[in-house]
Amino acid sequence: MKLATLKDGSRDGQLVVVSRDLKTAHYVNDVAGKLQTVLDDWNFYAPQLQDVYDALNAGRARHPFAFDPRACMAPLPRAYQWADGSAYVNHVELVRRARGAEMPPEFWTDPLMYQGGSDDMIGPHDDIVCTSEAFGIDFEAEVAVITGDVKMGAKPEQAADAIRLIMLANDVSLRNLIPAELGKGFGFFQSKPATAFSPVAVTPDELGEAWRERRVHLPMTVHWNSKKVGAPDCGTDMVFDFGQLIAHICKTRNVRAGSIVGSGTISNVDRSKGYCCIAEKRMLEIIDGGQPVTGFMKFGDAVKIEMFDAQGRSVFGAIDQLVSAKG
Template structure:
């Protein structure tokens, strides 16, 4: 099934069920007012939400209305946890290669992960508000899962059973603030403003056989200022699947219902063409494009985003239909 959160003037919005083709929606008020409420008692609420979903898809829901992504908040407008991994090791390899640095061997066996801010997510069509262009504004196209309760010490296989929903993410980064923060040895903070999520969150069964082994085997599309810059395969080159990422968190703590776990930037390897490397599937963040330029030409040439720029992130199923709806945003200055 597909779930979204509509704006209603409150912090947490109103839970709605959305049809498979994203054309209609229905308030879930009689079942659960908020998505977190449904996640807290998933075994009770999910069957009821699914029944409404079936009725909606059959065109029999009496109070259905046209679905409007612009009215959506993030599916979880605030969450108990937002833990973002770097599951595509190719992204790390490119960043390291651009500065002539080796990738530590442990990176291939132990996932990278940081804990981001989860108190103020933004909706899929909300502006990305940034105080200054000088901060180095970048989009990052990712996939994320929302969990139920997962116990400390869970294996990757057990952790996968805790996946309740999947979403797309624009994990905005302010690249020019990152070096000074990482130099402190305490990780990202000011360089990671509010992330945006797709209009709808979907249960894994909606992906069919594209959801396999904790990976989404579909293409993640990134369109910057109307030009498609990324058509990256999300499945084959995901070094750590979502079960492994969740289990990484569970090594020393319980993961509670409503936690969001991100994949990190979806990234694909280069191919050799006439002795020169090429990246035909493009990129899911500008920083990676700049790394590619540095590797090929000795220096980056692509600038970061400017005020007024747009970014669209979307994933389509094998039938060509949008699965999650699109993140479709504009970069805007603070105070305007």
């Protein structure tokens, strides 16, 4: 099943079911108007939405209309929690090696995670708005999941059972603000502006064999100013799976329905697969030549993040954003 939230002038938008080929959609006001409503009582609402989805794909829907991803908000425009991990430890190791810092061994056994802003998620075609290019504007292509309720102390297997939906994320970073913030010893804040998400969120079964080991085994395709810069495989080199990431949050607290958990920047050891954030490219340049060559994003730059299945079909639709100056 594929779900999206369309802009309607309200904070939380209008929930729709989207066809598998992303060409048509159907309103589901008679079932639930908001995605959070569905997440709060998944077992009741999901089967009803599945019936609409099946009818839409079979050409039996009563009132289908053309789906326009440019009209989408984030699938969950306001979330109860946005917790972003760093499951691709290779990425962390590169960053630390570039600045001459040792890699603590516990980074391979205990996930890194920060809690981002969840009150203002943005849509897949909304601009990345920034007040200054000097902040070091960077994209970060990730996979994210939306959970149901998970009890404190849940093990990875139990936590994974609560994964309701999967989507893509562009976890924008302002790289030049990060060192001073981390230097305070209190984590990211101003360096992490609004996160964008793919047009649709999909249930794990939509991925078929590509969803296994609690990971997505498909490449993440990234274009920067129309140039393909990366297509690393999301299942390869993911040290912590989504069950482990959710269980990490649950160690000392409950996780409530409508929580979003991110994978962190997709990164493969195989450098031929390219990169999913500019910082990683710059780290490799530092390691190889002593200094970075590639600059960060400028006003007017574009980034496109998309995932295709084995048949070359877009699974989630594309995050397709421009960087713009705040007026």
